[in-house]
Amino acid sequence: MAAAADLVVPTLAIRSSVAVEVWSSAGSKQPFEPKPHLPREETKSSRSICFSPDGRYFAYSNGQEVKVLQASRDSAASWPAKCVLPRPKAFYLQFSPRGSYLCTWEHYAITKDRPEGSPNLLVYDVATGVEVFAIVQKNQTDWQPSWSADESIFALVVGGEALFYDLGEGAEKGFASTSRKIGGSRGGMLSLGPGNCPPFLAFYTPGAKGAPSMCKLYKYPALGQNQTVACKSFFQADRVEMLWNKRGSGLLLLTSTEVDKSGASYYGNQAVHFMATKGDTCSVPLSKEGPVHCVKWSPKATEFVVVYGFMPSKAALYNLKCDVVFDFGEGPRNCAYFNPFGNLIVLAGFGNLPGAVEVWDVAKREKLANLKCADTTVFEWHPNGEWFVTATTAPRLRISNGFKVYHYSGALLHETMWPQGQELLGIEWQQFADKTFSEPKITKAKHEGIKSSQPEASKKAYTPPHLRLLKEGKNPEKYLPQPSIPGLAPAAAAAGGANGNKRNNKNKQRSARKDVNVVNGGDADSVPTEMTEQGAPVARQSPVFVAAEERRQPPTPKQKYQPDNAADQPQIPHGQGQPNGQNISDKERKIRSVAKKLSDIKKLKVRRSQGENLELNQLNKIKMEAQYLDELKALKQSA
Secondary structure, X not given: OHHHHHOOOOEEEEEEOOEEEEEEOOOXXXXXXXXXXXXXXXXXXXXXEEEOOOOOEEEEEOOOOEEXXXXXXXXOOOOOEEEEEOOOOOXXXXXXXXXXXXXXXXXXXXXXXXXXXXXXXXXXXXOOOEEEEEEOOOOOXXXXXXXXXXXXXXXXXXXXXXXXXXXXXXXXXXXXXXXXXXXXXXXXXXXXOOOOOOOEEEEEEOOOOOOOEEEEEEEOOEOOOOOOOEEEEEOOOOEEEEEEOOOOOEEEEEEEOOOOOOOOOOOOOEEEEEEEOOOOEEEOOOOOOOOEEEEEEOOOOOOEEEEEOOOOEEEEEEOOOOOEEEEEEEEOOOEEEEOOOOOEEEEEOOOOOOOEEEEEEOOOOEEEEEEEOOOOOEEEEOOOOOEEEEEEOOOOOOOOOEEEEEEOOOOEEEEEEOOXXXXXXXXXXXXXXXXXXXXXXXXXXXXXXXXXXXXXOOOOOOOOHXXXXXXXXXXXXXXXXXXXXXXXXXXXXXXXXXXXXXXHHHHHXXXXXXXXXXXXXXXXXXXXXXXXXXXXXXXXXXXXXXXXXXXXXXXXXOOOOOOHHHHHOOOOOOOOOOOOHHHOOHHHHHHHHHHHHHHHHHHHHHHHHOOOOOOHHHHHHHHOHHHHHHHHHHHHHOO
């Protein structure tokens, strides 16, 4: 098998603002680059790229149609077109487990000709390019249908009801009508487990009118109310994410609420539950308060990892009894990635964290490498289990776009930065069937690599200028410009500030805020922050603003944080127990800014739950919720 794996040439599919293309490498020490015989199409309108699970097919949209190519493992072979689908507005693509079908999803729209709307979820036979199924699916999240591993069962949820189609007698007959149905309440979710044929399946029903939410396991086709394999009920679950292990024998439920009614957390809480097809259920114990950032199964199907808690977060490895078998300690992390064999795991902190990456040997419980991958938006292991790719992509980040390929020892194998004026939008490894590669033998040997062309980020925490002056024993006010007062000469302004005149003091504050606007690009609420090595935010404060705050007499009392609905509360006149709104501190302003973002996210989630289609940037904003929660928690806990 190792000899066969040596003949496999890894390819990377790349989607950018100018083209869709596939890059290849001649070997582990050779650079990744486009080849003349590999596909490349210039397009500025591609929204999705997708490999089939076994890597036989590659599909992409170009704004006019969807093309499906016959992929190859041979570095010298071309990739001919398999079929072309007439879907100019295709937004998402997904192959069935064996690559026989391709599902496309596009935004639901109503027109004058079709006021009822057109089907926006379609299924095509890849071999013929023929449309075999079409239905209206308004939800942009969780739009993907479910398949059994052998593609004999096709299922999806419409209006909270799970619909099942039996394809055992052929697609034409199987897609014609449903064979079974379960559920029917609003918010129902379905997930078919892998591996088993016929499969186990999980169906989630949200609680209503004080009743608990519930997830039930069934063995298809026995879907009766008295035929459940296992059942788990829980309160405080507005939403659930269902994660099966590779064998389809264990299921993890990541439940979350938008608001924590107990008051322990202002913006809700999360929990992890376990269910087994043998009938066992339990809650996964978490030893630190805070959000659950990530839950991942090992490909070995006998272990899973949870990253949780306020920063610095904890990471722990659990067995099937939900016992902690290894504690990775604390650190600035919010992501976890097992390699395809489960013998390596990467713990990382991306998003608003500094990009620290740890590579661990799972069997030996040893850390193999530490590296920094700042501004990473995409992370993916190669099927050989030894390499991984990190990328900085738009629209999450529109500068410094590019990708890097690393060896698990931390050695940089390849780097490509995108030209200025172009954007890298997506990147994906070609997939391979199981057992194409042998499980890599993990060693501590350092792999030979190259030096990055990008400057390393400073490891020193940011120090505001006024604090630097204090460290040098100097008076910062002596070196800072004085805020001017409109209509008065500088000397008069200074005198006005000294005698405590109320109008002059207000003008000082207004001038100081104006200076903050200039420093921060015109937004007084957007105070840039950096992260320390431990994941704590370090505020960048304007020296002018700080000086003005320190000169103010009398000092502003500490203001209590107000919730999002503070505008609806009775207003207390100034001087009767409420501090002047103009005298809030820099820290309180940042708290309000983050709270406003979280309030906007909450409103977007309500709109989404009501079936409204959100734009991509709105969905990306929702994904930032956990990061804003961490930032808000850190601001409240900081001195």
